Amino acid sequence: MKFTLNEQVDAIFSNAVFHWIDNQDGLLDSIYNGLKINGSLVCEFGGYGCTETIHSTLQKVFEAMALEYKRTFYFPTIILKKHGLQTVYAALFDRKTALIGEDGMKNWIEMFVIQPFKGLDDSLKNEIIDETVKSLKPILYQNGVWDADYVRIRLKARKI
Template identity: 45%
Template structure:
């Protein structure tokens, strides 16, 4: 993943990313008496790290983005945050919980086993791994339209995300020594802020495919994509993103 974040804009216009993560907290077994040491993997600005700390966990937030870590440290100076790569991290001692929201789809498919190996190594026996990511079909309309418009402007469109099925990701978890206990793939059409909500969504989250595109063509492609999707993703004065989420829980095997 090579993503640069505008943390202020992210918090102001796309707070739904971590706000929806509050529902994911319900999958955590709070009756587990083995311990309360946890990691928020891909913690972003630290909002959910703080929520986990409020549940009684001794949390460490980890993120690859220096901008997000700086924002998290500013927001919650009482908590511990570390800049590190999710595909290459270690802990001094096993932890009881690893939590992650809206992160793993940013990691390339061929790097997923490395990340899951780190997770398994960091968890104690029967430690909880609770996460949500983009699932199969996530933002399909948006990415299909971007691919079409890129082609019209003479550019290839390389899909920048990994959106697996339940079966595909369950297999990766099992191979890493993690036992699946819960899995669901579900649609979550998500309202976007502002009259240009979809254009701003593309600017925030779809950076890598545009690295080869001129600034003039970039803006034209974004506008054309939004125009073409208006009939499908703009309803009653509100733009929507066609999210599909994969939510899972696994436990560390021996």
Template identity: 30%
Template sequence: MKQRTVWNAQLYDQKHAFVAEYGKGLIEWLAPKPRERILDLGCGTGHLAHTIAQAGCEVVGMDASAEMVEQARRAFPELHFEVGDAADFSFTEPFDAIFSNATLHWVLDYQAAIACMYRHLKPGGRLVLEMGGAGNIEQIIRQLRTELQNRGYRSQSELQLWFFPGIGTYTSALEAAGFQVEIAQHYDRPTQLQSSAHGVEDWLSMFAGAFFEGVPEGKAAEIRAQVQAAARPHLFRDGHWYADYKRLRVMAVKPLRADKD
């Protein structure tokens, strides 16, 4: 059965706005042009789709979370948002570009997602993405798995929620689907969390809730607190918590003569 993450869209905007803030740099890679049709794949609460639309583009925002899409529609009623699966979506009109920020590491069937993106681009269209790369949030998740295991939550400790590839794995998959990869970067991006008291605990509540399914809330709170305490020597400095993010950023194009079509 596919694991569905239930998102708290308000908490996402209130305490994890860094996701959209870092995404603004990715828009510079996208360089949207007036009258282009652009898909924001994994649009979240719609802030980056709104920014892209200000360039005069027709933007479609899609996200797997109905909660996120509902909030995006309320915030930006002039834009089109819909719920969809990044590994299995369908639009009647192709796109000049597909933009995806902090989403594709949630898609375990990454080859299906790549095939979908390729099909939905016009020849000459571009794909601009950033996602978690190899080693992303390693400190936090290693400690989380240890705490769950130590408390007898074996199935939760073995959950595979994300796909964090290296450059070679992901660019090879893009090329196998027909893309021409123009730029690929893998880099460290320690990311400051909002709360100096509960930064890691808040991060776990927002992004790792699936690990706590079947765990009583009192026990889950204890585990989150213990993970944060164990991470302190590695992730707390100068009065702030930092998540140990490692990112993969890629720009690829669908060739004008696309053999895969």
């Protein structure tokens, strides 16, 4: 992703977006170009390991059915310097996130994991999701609540 601003700004803020962007280099170059010298980037987004339990289980179920599981999210570690941004503060941390209802995990998969299911008929899709939910239940379902194993990066960086 690339973008341009009409003029450079003092700060760019983002929450829970960067992990959806395929072209991280283009994104960070655009941020650099959009910031004034000493301008700040403040953001939080999915970090390395985010929802890995869910994705690795989906991948195993896909592979058991001789299907390829395409990962479409970008969950990085903390890297900014090569784009001219100096990290002022950074934290990579676990943030378990409760999912709503008994079908919380099924609903989460249906909402956020779209690309791997493209081209599959509904019965196969449902079979994969049901098997994944069954496999995840002993790990991510406790006391009547589903949790997604989110990992987040929270950071502030400055253009140098």
